[in-house]
Amino acid sequence: MPETVKTKATLQNVIEVLRSNTSHDFTSYKPGTLQRRVERRMGMKGFPATDMDRYVALIEADSGERDDLAKDLLINVTSFFRDRAVFETLRNTVIPDLVNGHTSEKPIRVWIAGCSSGEEAYSIAILFHEVLDGSNSAIKLQIFASDVDEDAVATAREGLYPSTIASDIDPVRLARFFIKEEHGYRVAGDVRSMIVFTVQDVLADPPFSRIDLVSCRNLLIYLDANGQAKAISLFHFALREGGILLLGGSETAGKMEGHFAPISKSARIYRHVGRSRPGDMMFSLNASAAVHAPQKSNAKATAASLSLADTCKRKMLEIYAPAGALVNEKNECLYTMGRIGSYLEIAPGYPSADLFAMTPKALHTKLRSAIQRCAQQKIMIMARGGEIDNGQGIIRRVSIRVEPIEHEGQSL
Structure with missing residues (x-):
């Protein structure tokens, strides 16, 4: 119809x-x-x-x-080593280049977005396992795999698949990386331990950061133009300079193709070029966008569901917590909480993650000074005496508190 x-x-x-x-x-x-x-x-x-x-x-x-x-x-269509030519390019070119370009001091970070029931995540982990074993490298690997479907993530964590997967996997790999059980094949423990599976909505939740390889295959084709543009901008933000983006066979980087240089057009593999500018990242200023509605109650979703304590804490934060924003060293907003809309406003034109593009000009000097002092001295800085006009002639007094945060080696 x-x-x-x-x-x-x-x-x-x-x-x-x-x-x-x-x-x-x-x-x-x-x-x-x-x-x-x-x-x-x-x-x-x-x-x-x-x-x-x-x-x-x-x-x-x-x-x-x-x-x-x-x-x-929730479309969960996936298989092990789906599109063999793509995985051969990863195995023979992309992953060896990533390994050769890293030292043991810096782990390789991988994000499989829209991982469904885990087959693609395990396929990529197996390829890294093979390359790292062959290079005798001491490089550490961190793989994050996320999906909005908590049942699919539960299946991925379990790592148990039907016997029919034998037709998708090379016999040598099947013997090396899987254990035959009564009801099928279970991914071997050394591969399962390489991956952290998590429930995440790519378009609503904060992205992972400092990623070397993002794989998001056959998710964009189900999104409208705005959803696709937002996802691609988030992947560009998440990737390190020179990082790799892997898309599905019918997907492209769209209007952000200028930010990604093709490595293999046929395999839809791109290299991140240039820095992520604040205006390039599309995100929601509304903190509630990252607060999910209540999870459905079933056995598989128990681990992913919010506990009563978490629900209580979340509600208390919504009601009583002061407005706050988490920013990186470039003063880009990564996450917001509280009634932030009373203090930050998205300016007309292209959306910007730049904190100062959203902050009233009357607060710029105090806020910039507080952030700079906090970054230099690594201590909490309190700036009082700020004033903002609500647009109706009412002046509101504002205190600014800036605290240093270290997260996975990154200063926030």
Whole structure:
């Protein structure tokens, strides 16, 4: 059924119901993809495609159907060493270059975004294992694999796959990196220990940083143009200069191709070029964007769900914590919390992560001085006596507190 104005509005209602009642936000998904999958669920429930309003009422009332729809919208199509030519390029060219360009003092950091049930993450880990073994290198490896689907992440952590994976994996690799069990093959412990799996929404949660290789294959094709642009800008921000971006066969760097030099156009492998400028990173100033709705309750999701203590702490922070922002050495906002909108404002034009582009000019001198002193002296700096106008002639007094933070060797 073609998308009409009414259909578009109803799909927005579907998105709103899921965002309010599950841990998932499908706002940036392509409307066509959403419509096809919603209509598929409607057909399974006996609803005609023209009766989407009634289906919205169903998912508002039926948590089971709501969760089933959300699960249907999470596309988990993956396999070990999918697209063999791509993995051969990684194995023979990209990974050896990364290893040769590192010393034992600096670990190689890898991020598999949209890892689904883990097959791609383990495939890349196996390639690194082979290259590092062959080089007798003492270089450390840190692999982060993330996905918005907590059930898929639970499967990835377990590392147990059906016997049919034998058709996708070279027999030598299968014998070396997998253990045969009654119900299939389990990834060997030395490979599983290389990866940290985590539940993460690429478009809402803070990205990993100082990454040498980002792999995000066949996620962008399900996002609309804005979602794709935001993801690519976040990957550029996450990567070190010269870092590698790996995309799916039907994906490109889009309008940011000038920030990525192709290593292999056929394999969709790019090299990060230039520094990430504050205006290049698209992000949400709204801290609540990184606070997920309540997780659905089931056995597999228990580890990923918020505990009562976490929920309580989060709510207390929302209500009582002062507004704050985490910035890097370039004064780019990485994360915000509290009622930050009362103090920071996104200026017209292209979105900017630059703290001073969002701060009232009346605070620039005090804020810049406090940040510089904090960076130099590595102590907490308090600057009092600031004043800002709320735009209605009301003056508000502001105190600025700046504290140094070290995170994974980075000064924040």
